[in-house]
Amino acid sequence: MNLPRFTYHGPASLKECIAILADEENGAQVLAGGSDLLVRMKLRLETPGRLVSLSNIPGLKDITYRSGKGLAIGAGVALSVLASDAVIREKCPALADAAGLVATNQIRTVATVGGNILQNTRCRYYNRSSVWGKAVAPCFKRNGALCHVVPRGKRCFAVYQGDLAPLLIALNATATILSKKGAEEVPVGSLYSGDGKAPFNKLAGKIATKLTISEDSLDMRSAYRKYRLRGGIDFPLAGVAAALKLRNGLVEDLRLCLTGIASCPVTVPGAGEKVKGRPLSRDAAREAGKLAYAAAHPLANLEGDPATRRSMIRIMTEDILTTFIQAANSK
Ligand SMILES: Cc1cc2nc3c(=O)[nH]c(=O)nc-3n(C[C@H](O)[C@H](O)[C@H](O)COP(=O)(O)OP(=O)(O)OC[C@H]3O[C@@H](n4cnc5c(N)ncnc54)[C@H](O)[C@@H]3O)c2cc1C
Numbered sequence: 544m545n546l547p548r549f550t551y552h553g554p555a556s557l558k559e560c561i562a563i564l565a566d567e568e569n570g571a572q573v574l575a576g577g578s579d580l581l582v583r584m585k586l587r588l589e590t591p592g593r594l595v596s597l598s599n600i601p602g603l604k605d606i607t608y609r610s611g612k613g614l615a616i617g618a619g620v621a622l623s624v625l626a627s628d629a630v631i632r633e634k635c636p637a638l639a640d641a642a643g644l645v646a647t648n649q650i651r652t653v654a655t656v657g658g659n660i661l662q663n664t665r666c667r668y669y670n671r672s673s674v675w676g677k678a679v680a681p682c683f684k685r686n687g688a689l690c691h692v693v694p695r696g697k698r699c700f701a702v703y704q705g706d707l708a709p710l711l712i713a714l715n716a717t718a719t720i721l722s723k724k725g726a727e728e729v730p731v732g733s734l735y736s737g738d739g740k741a742p743f744n745k746l747a748g749k750i751a752t753k754l755t756i757s758e759d760s761l762d763m764r765s766a767y768r769k770y771r772l773r774g775g776i777d778f779p780l781a782g783v784a785a786a787l788k789l790r791n792g793l794v795e796d797l798r799l800c801l802t803g804i805a806s807c808p809v810t811v812p813g814a815g816e817k818v819k820g821r822p823l824s825r826d827a828a829r830e831a832g833k834l835a836y837a838a839a840h841p842l843a844n845l846e847g848d849p850a851t852r853r854s855m856i857r858i859m860t861e862d863i864l865t866t867f868i869q870a871a872n873s874k
Contacts, residue, residue: 576653618657637765664701701739709784709800735807768859779803828864835860
């Protein structure tokens with residue numbers, strides 16, 4: 544499949560990059576590794592006239608840890624680097640593990656952290672060729688007025704399937720977003736709109752430059768589990784990230800975030816409150832699993848049975864907490 548025609552820009556500075564993106568007339572889009580965007584373009588799901596590559600911009604591939612300040616990860620860091628970097632492995636091994644579960648080795652080599660958290664939503668009726676698209680009535684995401692998954696639905700239910708965002712959200716990570724007005728630091732969770740058709744909140748003309756995880760969050764125990772059909776390549780059909788803080792053997796905080804089940808990463812409400820002040824036990828793990836199950840409402844928009852995907856959310860949540868219990872007991 545060929546790419547549609549576009550003009551390529553390779554600016555050498557963020558300033559130049561923002562200037563090109565800020566000109567709304569030219570419909571320019573950020574190009575990072577291209578493993579999401581170029582595929583979408585080949586399928587004619589989008590046809591931006593200009594692509595602004597981040598690859599020549601210095602500083603976007605840096606990983607730095609500063610005591611008391613936490614971990615800063617450049618948006619241009621490749622997932623293969625994230626998975627193997629010694630600093631990430633030491634300070635946040637769950638993030639390295641999650642990166643290592645994305646797609647394939649080849650894709651991880653080009654795919655970036657920024658592109659991963661800002662990848663578009665997906666649906667079995669949408670991520671298809673233009674020929675396929677012409678054979679059925681256009682859905683909301685193809686600028687039509689219906690949803691093939693929820694026939695009387697009033698909006699698009701395409702699914703967010705990124706592997707890194709749920710963990711970053713569970714760790715209360717922030718993203719630095721640069722626009723022509725300057726840089727602002729926002730919670731990663733606030734980037735997502737929850738609408739399958741337009742999954743991000745006001746990011747046009749902006750660049751994510753880095754992600755930051757605070758020292759407090761790095762002190763938490765964290766983990767990510769992913770359910771997929773083929774271990775070697777597939778997107779998550781369901782995923783669970785957890786971050787746990789223990790003090791004197793009692794739970795002080797528990798944050799759970801899910802992926803692959805809705806149009807944005809879903810934070811499980813009430814997880815921390817449910818187990819706060821209690822010892823970390825099998826009972827607590829089961830209750831957290833039930834809460835995560837209650838927060839997950841997958842639809843028939845991906846491969847895999849929605850009921851199985853929902854059950855896997857509960858099973859993976861319990862599994863993570865069981866691993867935390869074992870780790871705490873082995874100290
Ligand atoms: C076969 C296959 C399997 C995959 N499996 C998985 C999987 O298992 N798990 C998973 O999470 N993902 C998966 N992906 C999705 C995705 O390609 C990668 O996760 C990847 O990380 C995207 O990063 P990229 O740098 O290639 O982004 P690009 O494709 O370059 O960009 C993606 C989007 O983000 C925007 N963008 C990128 N960087 C920035 C930035 N710094 N600031 C602002 N906007 C930006 C782009 O404009 C574009 O809209 C898979 C993709 C393929 C093709």
